[in-house]
Amino acid sequence: MAVGLGPMSTLHPVPGFELGIASAGIKRPGRKDIVVMRCAEGSTVAGVFTTNAFCAAPVILARKRFLGPVRYLLTNTGNANAGTGESGLANATRTCAKLAELAGVPENAVLPYSTGVIGEPLPVEKIEAALPAALTNLSVDNWADAAAGIMTTDTLPKGASRQFQHDGVTITVTGISKGAGMIKPNMATMLGYIATDAKVAQGVLQDLLRDAANKSFNRITIDGDTSTNDCCMLIATGQAALPEITSASGALFAALKQAVLEVSMELAQAIVRDGEGATKFVTVQVNGGATHQECLDVGYAVSHSPLIKTALFASDPNWGRILAAVGRAGVPDLDVSLIDVYLDDVAIASRGGRAASYTEDQGARVMAQEEITIRIDLGRGTCSETIWTTDLSHEYVKINAEYRT
Incomplete structure (x- = not known):
């Protein structure tokens, strides 16, 4: 029933950012419900997270880790791992540790994300079993498949992409999101992942994401319910042959800010257009x-x-x-x-x-x-x-x- 929401436009690959999709069968056998994302070494990461006091275990863990060196993001659908107490936190930690072991990176370099039913134990064994296939599937061209892989009650995958030129170098900003119900802003009400190949200092990147979220994801509402699992991440891989952006000034920063805002706005409005049962x-x-x-x-x-x-x-x-x-x-x-x-x-x-x-x-x-x-x-x-x-x-x-x- 999505209102004015059709097939996604071209999602341009972001150098230094790969996505892999696999099936763990968490809620339905055969469904592609695991998405692994790999960031190039040296990437900077910004994040905004739900303010719901009953925030999910993966939110607690991702919020603690995202300022450190991040190499992998692990998302599962079908289970929110929220309202699960200490065992939920232990399960989120365990899935990250398994991915870190398989990928040969420190455990703290893996961030977890979950979406689905609240209050049920995370099926750790199913997730662990699917990780090798997700790693094998990693590719810069998998944005569209990943957009489908993170869906819950969404009827269509959601993605947006922009490119611009600076000093003869092409900069890309591409993002995906999921969300159709339990949508009410209080940071960025959904799961969202946006990546760029620009090189950006973490503090500048964090302010950029916060500003973009406040003008887009924090201005949408479907039912007034703020989810326990909301996260939006902005990753800068630094692969473009341009100087690092270290302050919120200059032509390069202004162009990047506009591209991130446009992607965020398109993703946010796509969530509303695909609101559960929406006809308007x-x-x-x-x-x-x-x-x-x-x-x-x-x-x-x-x-x-x-x-x-x-x-x-x-x-x-x-x-x-x-x-x-x-x-x-x-x-x-x-x-x-x-x-x-x-x-x-x-x-x-x-x-x-x-x-x-x-x-x-x-x-x-x-x-x-x-x-x-x-x-x-x-x-x-x-x-x-x-x-x-x-x-x-x-x-x-x-x-x-x-x-x-």
């Missing part, structure tokens, strides 16, 4: 806020409202639900007489009440579209924020009711 891709744009935070508060109040989301699914221009959400967003001293609300270009509310020009037919026309913009002007200042979300359909309930069966 909805942009919620809040303008005229006194602060960015109050714009976000209003945007999320609208994006998370079950009443608004079900109205979107029904193509029902029940605009009173939008006003109600704005009013309960917690903005201090909100003057509703200054607020205007639009569906695309149709004014539905002006100065706190129904717009004089509005007709039900106009609203119904917009709500029937697959892609809709809800624009809210608060009339309080100059700050703006944009959030991307979905409707709430029968299919969403069905998918999540049957997820473990």
